[in-house]
Amino acid sequence: MERITIVGMGLIGTSLGMALKNGGTRAQIVGFDIERGVASKAKKRGGLDIVASNLEEAVEGARLVVLATPIPVMKELLSFLSTRLADGCVVTDVGGTKANVIQWADELLPSNVNFVGGHPMAGSERSGPEAGSEALFRGVLYPICPSTKAHPDATKTVADMVEAIGAKPYFMDPYEHDTYVAGVSHLPFLLSVSLVATTSKSPSWREMHKVAASGYRDISRLASGDPLMHLGVCETNRDNIVHWLDECIKQLYETRNMIKSGEMAKVHQLLVNAQDARARWVAGVEPGAAPMVEVSAKDVMNNMFVGNYVGKKVGSLRSDQQDQTHSQQKTKDQKR
């Protein structure tokens, strides 16, 4: 019987096994985790057929090996596995960055083994086999980055696995992958961490945390992610992450200056543009397909600060109110 081995039975490893079994795979799923008891928990969740007692046994005769560990251990893992994989074995991983892992695989794996990197773009702030779900990958994008040394058949093996778990294969260059995810995954994660770090270290947090509501909950969610997993991402994507942090710090500083100096028309334009850009993204509209909404400073002033809101429809309010403002002014003057 064909064997698929999953190394690392956390959220992703367990969910992958569950999704494969749920998809009716005929292969036997073998699972291994370095932490005692974790693979057994994954088995209880339906994430694997056989718990391997050690790594060597786990990969014996496997046609496909999925590395579902944090990135920092992958180099050593590849080194250990290099002499223990079956001829023609396909190795893939699920790490959040791709260039380094592929480089390690090219250096360490023998030529009769094929490496095809992968990155299921799914996750949860929860971790461990208990959080596993057969539906985790359903409909999600799954970038696939083959090593230049990999045989096309190996790439097909991984793409088939991706389709079997309900995800969408998306072929990418590993460097391109790492640049993009730095902006759309690692930057959001670090913003989330920075929000929590900034607020929770403040002396006012002791009272302030009581009024933190759904907005705080949403934006801080990613900060609950597994530190080790994210550390690996930060370590293997340093330059790209620094680039996006710099861009975002610049944006925040501009925003801060607009608010500080009371340039409310500029702030309004910023908010409208962001709302518009996100609406396009959510709707799947190509960026730049139509001109962005333009709100002139004059429109904002008219709509908001000159009383159009009240004045527009309440009959004779305009003159009425001018009179009133005038009379109030008089009252104030008289008080002086």
Place this chain on the structure above:
Amino acid sequence: MERITIVGMGLIGTSLGMALKNGGTRAQIVGFDIERGVASKAKKRGGLDIVASNLEEAVEGARLVVLATPIPVMKELLSFLSTRLADGCVVTDVGGTKANVIQWADELLPSNVNFVGGHPMAGSERSGPEAGSEALFRGVLYPICPSTKAHPDATKTVADMVEAIGAKPYFMDPYEHDTYVAGVSHLPFLLSVSLVATTSKSPSWREMHKVAASGYRDISRLASGDPLMHLGVCETNRDNIVHWLDECIKQLYETRNMIKSGEMAKVHQLLVNAQDARARWVAGVEPGAAPMVEVSAKDVMNNMFVGNYVGKKVGSLRSDQQDQTHSQQKTKDQKR
């Protein structure tokens, strides 16, 4: 019959009416919106009994008037209403900042009218009466900030309304309120906007947006909020927002420097602390109740970079692997 008037039938106004009616209020709910057709939509959603055709008619004889408009129009609204409210009327609002609105009410409303500010800490990235829900306020914190001029009975009227819609009254000083929400509401919102602004204006967005997944979706969600509502918040809470933006920019810059210089033990500590702080907040544990998790740089190095992960449990792997690394090194040397 007692009358409650809601001015502004957007998400909050409509949800408030729906929640009052769902809670079995005996009062008649009168609704007004400056935009044609909006109040009728709110009526169809069950958010009010009577659509008022103008503002004067809307507030006639009302015991309680709820201002559910964006903050920028509230001053003018208060000015207009000042001569049109019934003796003993209680006015409240639902704005995201409190100090300015209370100041305007104190300046503009006559002494026979009581102002008690309020802030339901609920929301959605959707807006308008269609998004209204009777459950929007269920269990949410609802800060109440009475004007110092308000009669205690007026405060009770607003607290009763808050309880009637299923929310939790929380009495606060308006300045304290504005300081805290700047950190836990306005900062998260501006981080969300900055994420969208930074990524969507980049030339790489055209390709990059395709790999944006659930992390991006979560952190960008608040950027879809109503720009006018948030503009009012930014305008009336400038100093507090600038303070929190400065703190967060500092934190982001420190994080950037750690990553840039490869200080991974520091990055790990940051991620662990953030995970821990959020877990406490989610669990409702008082901050500082127990010492934070300390992860020493040495632990991190041991656990991650010296191969403990693989080495810990795979029998004789340690010596095995050192040999292998050694032989690989030799192979590389020979290639040179």
